Amino acid sequence: MRKEEKSIDMWQESVKFFYDPDKCNGCAICVLVCPKEAITLNPVGASIRGKIKESPISIDKEKCVICGLCAALCPEEAFDVEINAENRLLIVENEGIPDKIEFSGDISVDLEKCPEGCRTCEEVCRVDAIKIDDGVKLDEEECTYCGACVLVCPSEAITLKRTKLIHDKKPETRVMEKLRESLLGDVSLEKIIEKK
Amino acid sequence: MVKEKSTSKNKKKPTEENEAPRIGVFVCDCGLNIAAVVDCKAVTEAASKLDDVVVALENKYTCADSGQEEIKNCIKEHNLNRVVVASCSPRLHEPTFRRCVESAGLNKYLFEMANIREHCSWVHEDKEKATQKANDLVAMAVAKARHLKPLPTIRSPVINKALVIGGGVAGIQAALDLADMGFITYLVEKEPSIGGHMAMLDKTFPTIDCSICILGPKMSDVGNHPNIRLLTYSEIDGIEGYIGNFKVTVRKKARYTTDECNGCGECWNVCPVITKNEFDVGLGPRKAVYIPFPQAVPLRATIDKDACIECGLCEVVCERDEAIDFSQEDELVDIDVGTIIVATGFDDYCVDGEYGYGRFDNVISGIDFERLINASGPVLGKFTKKDGSIPKSIAFIQCVGSRNKENPYCSNVCCMYAMKQATQIKEKYPDCEVYIFYMDIRAFGKDYEEFYERLRSKGVRFIRGRPSDVKENKNGDLVLRVDDTLFNEITEIAVEMVILSAGLVPCEDAVEMQRKLNISRTGDGFFMEAHPKLRPVDTPTDGVFLAGVSQGPKDIPASVAQAKAAASSAAIPLIRGYVEPDSIIASVDEEKCTSCGLCAKYCPYHAITHEKGKPVEIIAAACKGCGTCVALCPTGALEQRGFTDKQILSQIEALLQENPQDKILTFLCNWCSYGGADTAGVSRFKYPENTRAIRLMCAGRASTKFVDKAFELGAGMVLVSGCHLKDCHYISGNYNCSERMERYRKGLERKGIDARRFRLEWVSASEGAQFSELMKDMNKTLNQLKKEGVLGKK
Numbered sequence: 001m002r003k004e005e006k007s008i009d010m011w012q013e014s015v016k017f018f019y020d021p022d023k024c025n026g027c028a029i030c031v032l033v034c035p036k037e038a039i040t041l042n043p044v045g046a047s048i049r050g051k052i053k054e055s056p057i058s059i060d061k062e063k064c065v066i067c068g069l070c071a072a073l074c075p076e077e078a079f080d081v082e083i084n085a086e087n088r089l090l091i092v093e094n095e096g097i098p099d100k101i102e103f104s105g106d107i108s109v110d111l112e113k114c115p116e117g118c119r120t121c122e123e124v125c126r127v128d129a130i131k132i133d134d135g136v137k138l139d140e141e142e143c144t145y146c147g148a149c150v151l152v153c154p155s156e157a158i159t160l161k162r163t164k165l166i167h168d169k170k171p172e173t174r175v176m177e178k179l180r181e182s183l184l185g186d187v188s189l190e191k192i193i194e195k196k
Numbered sequence: 197m198v199k200e201k202s203t204s205k206n207k208k209k210p211t212e213e214n215e216a217p218r219i220g221v222f223v224c225d226c227g228l229n230i231a232a233v234v235d236c237k238a239v240t241e242a243a244s245k246l247d248d249v250v251v252a253l254e255n256k257y258t259c260a261d262s263g264q265e266e267i268k269n270c271i272k273e274h275n276l277n278r279v280v281v282a283s284c285s286p287r288l289h290e291p292t293f294r295r296c297v298e299s300a301g302l303n304k305y306l307f308e309m310a311n312i313r314e315h316c317s318w319v320h321e322d323k324e325k326a327t328q329k330a331n332d333l334v335a336m337a338v339a340k341a342r343h344l345k346p347l348p349t350i351r352s353p354v355i356n357k358a359l360v361i362g363g364g365v366a367g368i369q370a371a372l373d374l375a376d377m378g379f380i381t382y383l384v385e386k387e388p389s390i391g392g393h394m395a396m397l398d399k400t401f402p403t404i405d406c407s408i409c410i411l412g413p414k415m416s417d418v419g420n421h422p423n424i425r426l427l428t429y430s431e432i433d434g435i436e437g438y439i440g441n442f443k444v445t446v447r448k449k450a451r452y453t454t455d456e457c458n459g460c461g462e463c464w465n466v467c468p469v470i471t472k473n474e475f476d477v478g479l480g481p482r483k484a485v486y487i488p489f490p491q492a493v494p495l496r497a498t499i500d501k502d503a504c505i506e507c508g509l510c511e512v513v514c515e516r517d518e519a520i521d522f523s524q525e526d527e528l529v530d531i532d533v534g535t536i537i538v539a540t541g542f543d544d545y546c547v548d549g550e551y552g553y554g555r556f557d558n559v560i561s562g563i564d565f566e567r568l569i570n571a572s573g574p575v576l577g578k579f580t581k582k583d584g585s586i587p588k589s590i591a592f593i594q595c596v597g598s599r600n601k602e603n604p605y606c607s608n609v610c611c612m613y614a615m616k617q618a619t620q621i622k623e624k625y626p627d628c629e630v631y632i633f634y635m636d637i638r639a640f641g642k643d644y645e646e647f648y649e650r651l652r653s654k655g656v657r658f659i660r661g662r663p664s665d666v667k668e669n670k671n672g673d674l675v676l677r678v679d680d681t682l683f684n685e686i687t688e689i690a691v692e693m694v695i696l697s698a699g700l701v702p703c704e705d706a707v708e709m710q711r712k713l714n715i716s717r718t719g720d721g722f723f724m725e726a727h728p729k730l731r732p733v734d735t736p737t738d739g740v741f742l743a744g745v746s747q748g749p750k751d752i753p754a755s756v757a758q759a760k761a762a763a764s765s766a767a768i769p770l771i772r773g774y775v776e777p778d779s780i781i782a783s784v785d786e787e788k789c790t791s792c793g794l795c796a797k798y799c800p801y802h803a804i805t806h807e808k809g810k811p812v813e814i815i816a817a818a819c820k821g822c823g824t825c826v827a828l829c830p831t832g833a834l835e836q837r838g839f840t841d842k843q844i845l846s847q848i849e850a851l852l853q854e855n856p857q858d859k860i861l862t863f864l865c866n867w868c869s870y871g872g873a874d875t876a877g878v879s880r881f882k883y884p885e886n887t888r889a890i891r892l893m894c895a896g897r898a899s900t901k902f903v904d905k906a907f908e909l910g911a912g913m914v915l916v917s918g919c920h921l922k923d924c925h926y927i928s929g930n931y932n933c934s935e936r937m938e939r940y941r942k943g944l945e946r947k948g949i950d951a952r953r954f955r956l957e958w959v960s961a962s963e964g965a966q967f968s969e970l971m972k973d974m975n976k977t978l979n980q981l982k983k984e985g986v987l988g989k990k
Contacts, residue, residue, distance in 0.1 A: 008470065008471065008472060008481075010472060010476075010478065010479055010480055010481055010574065011479040011480065011564075011568065011574050011575060011582065012574070012575060012582070012584070013480065013481055013574070015470045015481075035505035035506060035507075036505065065469050065471065065484070065502075065503045065505065066469070066470070067468055067469050067505045067507070068468065069505065069507075083470065089468075090467075090468035090469075090470070091468035091507060091509075093468075094465075094466040094467075094468055094509055095466075095509075096466075096468055096507045096508075096509045097507075171512070172512065173507055173508040173509055173511075173512055174506055174507060174508025174511070175505070175506070175507035175508055175509075177508075178506075
């Protein structure tokens with residue numbers, strides 16, 4: 001169920017920001033891209049296993065300015081921005097970033113480290129790119145390189161590297177530069193906690 | 197820098213300093229102001245018997261021409277070399293009488309005043325005791341006069357530039373006038389554009405002319421004036437110095453755009469971050485890069501770093517190179533000016549939670565209405581209810597945040613602006629029922645009463661009473677419950693919209709500004725003028741003037757008038773090119789100085805230079821005459837001219853000649869406590885007659901030897917009082933006093949003096965009631981001590 005996280009209410013206009021924890025897979029791309037450092041990752045493993053009912057991320061509404069970068073980049077479309085009750089992302093409309101950004105990358109799993117009976121990565125993957133049956137099967141066609149599996153793996157068995165942003169247009173804005181900076185490279189929990 | 201000119205007058209009377217004192221005493225009746233309570237004839241007679249008094253006269257009005265003529269004649273006839281006037285507060289007329297004696301050929305510092313009005317006749321009722329007190333005060337003034345010395349005139353040059361703080365209509369007018377007179381004028385405004393509150397208003401009363409249409413041209417005049425240096429999005433960081441030579445540090449906040457920006461608007465079209473526009477009081481949006489309103493001056497975008505995500509879209513669309521600069525940082529700019537005008541305006545009273553504001557959609561404030569009805573406002577002037585429908589009935593509630601316990605004052609403009617808004621509503625929606633709930637209608641300005649009458653004829657209903665609250669009924673209408681005080685009945689009226697006529701309150705940073713400028717505020721929090729009638733644009737700090745609502749609520753014409761007055765006052769020193777500040781500065785006796793350097797360490801103005809092994813030196817131009825150094829000098833090598841130890845000790849002796857144990861001796865600083873006692877007088881807050889005040893410039897001058905002397909002579913109680921800590925007119929004099937006196941208090945018991953006999957209190961110039969209460973309280977203690985037998989043994 002989506003929740004209103006922040007609302008800027010004026011006389012007859014409003015900007016609202018919604019987040020749906022049910023859709024969220026805790027990949028923390030939003031944490032990395034948020035320019036106001038308003039999003040933080042909650043303890044991941046526990047929430048994924050459903051042990052505590054907590055959403056994977058927390059949003060600080062004092063810091064959030066509803067720029068919509070998280071909404072534009074979320075692979076699960078867990079965020080919405082509504083301007084005067086219309087779904088809109090000005091950062092995309094005004095060509096600050098392309099409307100579709102995907103990643104290319106490398107993913108590998110070190111079977112030695114993989115604990116027996118653990119299927120956390122499989123549970124968290126929304127595109128079924130990772131399967132645990134007699135060893136690990138990776139589907140690199142399907143993988144979006146969101147990195148959610150890396151963050152939930154209890155034994156750091158998964159290495160995932162985003163190598164490139166894939167998009168049709170190529171706006172020369174600062175924000176694109178910053179996206180490359182914050183998103184490309186190895187996905188690691190340390191990097192995300194550092195953001196805090 | 198400073199010339200000590202020996203005037204021809206000094207030459208004429210070369211022996212003034214050394215010849216035996218010949219004192220003239222002039223006792224003023226002030227009509228019945230003094231004479232009704234004090235027997236002035238008896239005071240004159242008593243004065244004539246004092247040593248060295250050659251002549252004592254009673255006048256009806258000493259400050260009037262005839263009174264002054266009499267003084268001048270007496271100086272010549274009796275060859276007087278000292279003059280004492282017993283009348284009102286020296287804070288009011290000391291300059292008048294100094295000029296008077298000077299014109300008779302006497303050095304102007306050979307004059308002393310006894311305040312028998314504010315400190316005596318206005319606060320006491322018992323005629324006999326008041327007369328006794330007046331006698332004491334005159335004897336005290338004569339005692340000091342005996343030791344007065346002629347002082348050289350100090351002349352210091354004036355930087356012929358001015359600073360105006362605040363770019364509302366008052367600041368704009370003041371800056372334009374000064375600039376038109378030919379002076380370089382800095383105008384500092386904290387917002388990105390000048391214009392202030394007036395720019396936010398739609399129409400002005402009573403003429404219903406468009407506010408920005410009359411202000412806009414003035415704003416652009418400011419922007420284009422060759423003599424105006426406009427610093428917007430800037431704040432005052434610090435102010436040092438004194439009249440003629442203020443050193444001001446201005447913080448130019450980083451706005452991340454440069455002068456290259458021409459306000460074309462491409463950037464805010466693409467900026468992806470929407471936030472509330474403060475200029476529209478949050479009713480409409482703006483982007484993270486913005487100009488607050490279309491007529492802004494300067495027309496230059498500002499990037500709100502709190503909202504900006506540095507996406508860089510603005511850079512991409514901006515056609516001017518280097519117009520946007522994300523690397524900018526706050527910049528400190530130093531400016532030197534001769535005079536300063538404070539026009540920092542006001543805040544609208546915060547109506548959150550009042551009468552359902554914030555809870556009910558259709559309860560809005562007066563300023564909300566201005567933005568909603570404004571053609572360039574958030575709804576482009578299509579004023580409606582929040583749901584977009586046309587209101588069929590609207591009620592105004594007056595005096596929200598005014599004339600209550602929190603803010604007892606009248607905000608001056610709310611009656612008129614509500615009536616103006618009612619007129620606009622009636623023009624737009626003639627069928628809309630309009631009610632105005634008021635306490636009293638104040639339509640006192642030119643053509644205001646006529647405006648009120650016209651509005652009544654348009655069918656607006658005026659109901660006298662303050663609604664208790666606003667509730668919502670089942671239809672979603674707002675129900676006002678009010679005690680109609682004209683018909684003496686409780687009435688309920690349901691309307692579709694409520695407009696709260698919010699009052700004006702001192703702006704948030706007034707406290708900080710007060711401290712930076714060393715000026716005072718009245719009880720309501722607005723800046724205090726030097727005199728409520730005769731110096732309405734001056735402050736207690738020379739060279740600092742007031743304009744607009746920062747001094748007190750007022751409408752646009754009054755603000756503009758005050759701005760023009762402040763501009764001409766601020767121009768006087770600039771035109772003259774020099775000022776002659778009081779000569780009451782410190783001086784050093786090189787023989788006595790042991791070069792300990794304590795004075796140099798504690799001087800709030802760094803006016804003392806200390807080189808080890810050499811006597812200290814006073815920089816006359818920097819010394820402001822607080823006397824703090826004098827009080828803390830361990831060897832008595834320092835003196836404050838006009839407030840020497842000898843002079844003050846002789847005042848103490850004179851005051852405690854008779855029945856000392858019954859008396860409460862007070863040492864009051866000129867700027868706050870003495871002013872507080874004056875305010876008690878002006879407000880007629882009575883207190884016991886057994887109090888006697890000695891005026892010092894600063895509590896920092898209060899030497900422990902004064903208190904010692906007072907107790908030695910048997911004074912019942914002693915008070916040392918100055919400005920509240922942090923509010924010291926001389927930056928830190930009162931801190932110094934506080935430390936010294938707290939230490940002194942601890943030593944009292946050892947000397948066998950009950951510590952209850954000594955008080956250290958802070959009283960501001962506006963705290964007349966507090967001063968009166970303090971005196972009553974001290975008298976209570978005095979009586980208690982007598983009862984206990986602590987006093988009266990001596």
